[in-house]
Amino acid sequence: MLGRGIFQAVFGEFLPILLLMLVAAVVAGAMVTLSWVLGPKKDTPYKSSTYECGVTPVGNAIERFPIKFYLVAILFVLFDIEVVFLWSWITVFKGATIQYQVFSGVAVGIYLVLWIIGDAYVIKVGALEWDEEPQVAPEKLLPTPVEAPTIAAGSHS
Amino acid sequence: MDVGHWLEGLGQSNPVALAAIRVVLLVLPILVLVPGLIWLERRLLSWMQDRIGPNRTGTVTFPSNFPLKFLAGKKVRTFGLLQPIADGVKLFLKEDVTPSAIDKLVYFLAPFLALFPAFALGATLPWASTGFMPFTSIPGPYSLLTPVANVEIGILYVLAISSLGAYGLVLAGYASNNKYSLMGGIRASAQLISYELGMGVSLACVALATGSLKMPDMVMQQEAALWGVAEHIQNWFVFTPWGLVSAIVFLICLVAETNRAPFDLPEAENELIAGYHTEYSSMKFAVFFMGEYAAMFLLSGVFAAVFLGGYNLVPVRWEHLADTYPAMAGFYGAMAKLNYWLGPLWFLGKCAGGVAFFIWLRATLPRLRYDQLMSLGWKTLLPLAVANFIVVALYIVFTSLYGPAGGWGAWGGATLVLVLLYLNIAAATRKGPLASPPRRIALVDGTEAPASLREREQVKT
Numbered sequence: 001m002l003g004r005g006i007f008q009a010v011f012g013e014f015l016p017i018l019l020l021m022l023v024a025a026v027v028a029g030a031m032v033t034l035s036w037v038l039g040p041k042k043d044t045p046y047k048s049s050t051y052e053c054g055v056t057p058v059g060n061a062i063e064r065f066p067i068k069f070y071l072v073a074i075l076f077v078l079f080d081i082e083v084v085f086l087w088s089w090i091t092v093f094k095g096a097t098i099q100y101q102v103f104s105g106v107a108v109g110i111y112l113v114l115w116i117i118g119d120a121y122v123i124k125v126g127a128l129e130w131d132e133e134p135q136v137a138p139e140k141l142l143p144t145p146v147e148a149p150t151i152a153a154g155s156h157s
Numbered sequence: 158m159d160v161g162h163w164l165e166g167l168g169q170s171n172p173v174a175l176a177a178i179r180v181v182l183l184v185l186p187i188l189v190l191v192p193g194l195i196w197l198e199r200r201l202l203s204w205m206q207d208r209i210g211p212n213r214t215g216t217v218t219f220p221s222n223f224p225l226k227f228l229a230g231k232k233v234r235t236f237g238l239l240q241p242i243a244d245g246v247k248l249f250l251k252e253d254v255t256p257s258a259i260d261k262l263v264y265f266l267a268p269f270l271a272l273f274p275a276f277a278l279g280a281t282l283p284w285a286s287t288g289f290m291p292f293t294s295i296p297g298p299y300s301l302l303t304p305v306a307n308v309e310i311g312i313l314y315v316l317a318i319s320s321l322g323a324y325g326l327v328l329a330g331y332a333s334n335n336k337y338s339l340m341g342g343i344r345a346s347a348q349l350i351s352y353e354l355g356m357g358v359s360l361a362c363v364a365l366a367t368g369s370l371k372m373p374d375m376v377m378q379q380e381a382a383l384w385g386v387a388e389h390i391q392n393w394f395v396f397t398p399w400g401l402v403s404a405i406v407f408l409i410c411l412v413a414e415t416n417r418a419p420f421d422l423p424e425a426e427n428e429l430i431a432g433y434h435t436e437y438s439s440m441k442f443a444v445f446f447m448g449e450y451a452a453m454f455l456l457s458g459v460f461a462a463v464f465l466g467g468y469n470l471v472p473v474r475w476e477h478l479a480d481t482y483p484a485m486a487g488f489y490g491a492m493a494k495l496n497y498w499l500g501p502l503w504f505l506g507k508c509a510g511g512v513a514f515f516i517w518l519r520a521t522l523p524r525l526r527y528d529q530l531m532s533l534g535w536k537t538l539l540p541l542a543v544a545n546f547i548v549v550a551l552y553i554v555f556t557s558l559y560g561p562a563g564g565w566g567a568w569g570g571a572t573l574v575l576v577l578l579y580l581n582i583a584a585a586t587r588k589g590p591l592a593s594p595p596r597r598i599a600l601v602d603g604t605e606a607p608a609s610l611r612e613r614e615q616v617k618t
Contacts, residue, residue: 007561016176016306017280017314023180024276027188030270031447035440039252040369051435057258069347071614072531079539083357086546087370089363093550094368098557105554112547119540127522128535130528144252 071127082115161298162420168301179305183279186505187451190242194450197509199517200237205520215239244443251439263332268437268444269326274318275451280305282458285468285500286375288380291476291493298404299500304373307388310372312360315459316353321412322351322452326416326423326433329445341432345423345526348413350536352420354411358542359403362549363394363463372459375435376467378410380474385561389481390431391472395464399552400569402462402545411460415453418519422527450512457511458504465507468500488524 050057054108089108093101168175196211203210215235223229228373284301287307308314323346330342339599363369367378375394383390384397394400411418424432466472475493479486496503523535548571556564 013306013308015173016179017308019173019176020180020183020280021273023184024273025269027529028272028444031272031444032265032269035249035251038249039439040174041252043255045257047254049255050258050333051430051547052337054336057335060258063341064332065339065343070341072347072351075535076354080321080350080353080357083354083361086361087364091368091370093365094553097179101554104350105550108550109547112543115604116346116540116543119535119543127513128531130531143543145326146556 009095068130075122079119081113082111082118085111159220161301163187164301165296170461171601174517175301176305179302182302183282183284184276187276187279187454188570188591189487190454191450192245193238193240193511194454195244196238198450199240201513201516204521205517207424208491211237211240212238216228222571235350238513245440248387248440248443254438256436257267257333258334260332260334263328264436265376267325267329267332268441269325270328271322272444272451274321274325275455276317277450277456278315278452279329279458280318281308281311281347283307283376283459283467284504286376286497288377291497292479292490297497306337307371307373309370310464311372312364312459313370316357316360319351319352319452319456322414322448323449325445325448329437330433332449333433335436337429337431338433338435340424341423341429341435344429345416345433345540348416348420348422348530348534351531352410352413352538354443355406355538355542356414359410359527360463360547362399362403362546364431364551365546365549366394366399374551376462376469379466380469382474382477383472389474391466391469391474391477393464393466393472394468395473398572399545399549400464402541403462406542407464409486409538410458412515412518412614413530415449415456417449417513419522419525420530420532421524434547453512453515454508455555457508460511461504461507470503470505487501530539530564540579548575 069155086108089104093104114152164178166173167178200212202208202212214237217233219225219233220230220233221230281304283304285303287300287303288297289295290297317325318499326345327342328347330338330340330345333339333342363375367375369375369378379391379393381392382388383392385392395404416423422432423429424434426432427434432441437445461467473492473497479489479493482489548568551571552564552568555567560565
């Protein structure tokens with residue numbers, strides 16, 4: 001038994017969380033490995049090939065993917081960091097003095113207005129537009145006029 | 158209470174043992190309930206779709222010469238409750254088909270990362286009252302059993318751990334080396350991070366209003382008088398105007414965070430086979446679902462604790478009623494004790510209600526398109542949550558400046574301004590129908606098409 005041992009000293013009130021994480025890791029690990037241990041293993045080349053609806057896979061899947069996902073990730077990092085800055089203020093705001101509440105409220109208000117301007121700018125420049133509208137080069141996306149097949153005069157009469 | 162004293166002694170002599178008890182009390186119900194939730198989903202969906210669903214597995218007919226007389230010749234039904242367990246046993250014994258083109262380490266790590274946060278999520282979640290026992294000032298035994306750790310970061314821990322689940326999905330998609338899996342994984346990551354913003358800000362509103370990040374504190378503040386006025390009714394945050402907005406935003410984000418319909422684009426089976434778990438088989442495949450159900454259950458618990466009064470059955474302040482009306486003190490006192498001692502049951506009921514709501518959504522709503530999903534998260538929920546945050550801050554400042562009337566006045570004024578602002582912005586940015594020139598239609602011999610045909614074509618575009 002560890003008792004009030006070194007773990008208690010180091011982790012303090014986070015010790016139960018550490019314990020829960022250990023238990024969660026053991027349970028999740030057991031789930032993943034048990035079927036590997038228990039199940040039969042009969043490997044054939046067809047079975048172990050990539051499943052793409054029966055069509056023979058072409059090339060490697062880990063390749064380029066649309067830049068928009070990357071853009072969303074970058075925006076998330078920016079906006080989430082801004083929210084993270086708020087959390088420390090949130091904890092002290094309600095119990096503070098009136099002077100501090102008004103002062104910090106105005107400061108955070110300015111901060112949030114900047115935040116909103118950022119969000120509005122992101123929306124305005126179309127960083128979150130996912131539908132393919134003909135914005136870049138409309139003439140390229142229009143259907144090319146197809147020449148009607150010329151039929152020699154008199155052939156159909 | 159003997160149990161209370163024993164727990165208290167244990168907490169002083171051996172805190173690790175007490176922590177272990179708490180952990181077991183959290184993890185064991187989840188492990189037991191996840192198959193039950195799968196059964197619930199299948200039965201509820203069947204009922205909503207006018208089917209029967211799994212109702213046979215586990216029906217035992219005892220022979221007429223069975224030694225136990227009261228069972229002989231009887232048929233014992235379990236209403237298909239054993240079906241998920243049978244499925245689990247089958248999945249454990251199935252072959253673990255491992256494609257040859259995968260990234261081995263990440264492929265095995267991904268299901269682990271999908272299930273791990275679902276179990277670790279509930280560490281700061283109180284499933285019973287952590288306050289005093291009714292009509293006393295002694296902390297009850299529940300305060301020693303829950304939450305697993307009453308740390309200061311409270312709700313931030315939930316946010317942090319629930320977003321870890323995104324790693325499981327995106328790594329599963331990446332490691333499978335399958336185009337559909339990769340698309341599913343990328344979609345999952347984009348979706349989860351988009352909706353996590355709204356979720357974080359909507360929880361920040363509640364934390365701002367309660368002044369604490371601890372979830373037990375949040376539940377206790379909901380036991381106060383409604384709006385500071387109605388003495389006999391509890392102030393569940395879903396009843397307050399700002400809390401209602403937060404609750405709606407949080408609920409929608411919850412559905413998106415758990416990848417449930419109508420936000421189940423990462424595993425949209427009619428476009429992406431099965432999304433990120435296409436290449437997984439046997440129990441590794443089921444682990445993703447276990448993680449999904451456990452997260453659904455625990456996040457419903459978070460929703461119940463933060464907005465729906467946690468472990469209280471109904472929003473009535475029984476103790477206060479008993480003090481106000483001594484003639485009825487016996488009944489109200491009994492209700493207060495019932496409310497306290499069966500708290501875990503009420504909490505479990507709220508979690509199950511949340512899961513039933515998820516299933517109802519799945520049966521009702523069609524899947525969103527990807528651009529709709531993204532614009533809902535970034536253009537609607539996020540600005541709404543931030544506006545709500547500003548309104549809550551104004552409410553608190555004006556309450557401490559001019560009292561409750563000032564607070565509600567500020568709330569009303571700010572809401573009016575924001576609604577007008579929104580309507581203006583919406584009117585200014587509204588897009589007309591897509592302006593594309595009408596297609597030229599020529600008949601086979603080169604003559605222009607008749608007007609009727611052209612009109613029909615224009616209506617289509």
